Amino acid sequence: MVSNSTIVGAAGEHYVMCQLLRREMIAALAPAGVPNCDIVVTDGRGDRLCAIQVKTRQDKGSDGGWHMGKKHESIQSSNLFYAFVDFGKTLTDHPTCYVVPSAVIADVIKRSHQAWLSAPGKKGQQRKDSEFRRFLPDYEKTGVLIGCGSGWLDQYREEWSVLGNAKSLVG
Numbered sequence: 670m671v672s673n674s675t676i677v678g679a680a681g682e683h684y685v686m687c688q689l690l691r692r693e694m695i696a697a698l699a700p701a702g703v704p705n706c707d708i709v710v711t712d713g714r715g716d717r718l719c720a721i722q723v724k725t726r727q728d729k730g731s732d733g734g735w736h737m738g739k740k741h742e743s744i745q746s747s748n749l750f751y752a753f754v755d756f757g758k759t760l761t762d763h764p765t766c767y768v769v770p771s772a773v774i775a776d777v778i779k780r781s782h783q784a785w786l787s788a789p790g791k792k793g794q795q796r797k798d799s800e801f802r803r804f805l806p807d808y809e810k811t812g813v814l815i816g817c818g819s820g821w822l823d824q825y826r827e828e829w830s831v832l833g834n835a836k837s838l839v840g
Contacts, residue, residue, distance in 0.1 A: 678725050681752075682698060682708060692829055693713065695711045722752070726755055727758075741775065741802060742779040744771055768825055768827070773825075778804060781813050806822045
């Protein structure tokens with residue numbers, strides 16, 4: 670049986686593919702097993718190529734964020750972007766997507782996790798490190814103050830044009 674998270678993840682990938690194709694970008698799902706890429710994108714001439722990793726969520730949990738891992742602290746490339754898809758609470762909600770360069774993600778994930786580790790836990794204890802990370806639209810709600818409070822992610826909302834910043838493959 671396929672898990673709900675697998676189905677939601679596939680829906681997010683197809684949603685991003687749809688948005689890319691509507692914008693006349695050539696997009697295809699990456700082969701299974703590619704570690705840091707879900708979608709490969711090029712322009713119509715093949716001059717520009719970038720990769721997108723899609724993270725998808727439904728409105729579950731209180732922080733409004735996406736699951737990430739320790740590895741995302743160090744994955745950076747001028748040709749790698751993340752698409753964070755939020756499907757909302759119901760099937761009639763319009764999806765929202767944030768398109769963010771990988772360097773921004775690596776920085777935010779690393780800084781937020783370090784801030785979380787340095788703050789005491791609920792009972793005043795030292796927190797234990799793990800592979801788990803959260804990417805949030807508002808870190809101040811969690812008490813992690815890293816300059817990414819309410820609205821910081823809005824600059825990337827539906828910002829498909831950021832994909833044009835990928836380095837050209839043709840000299």
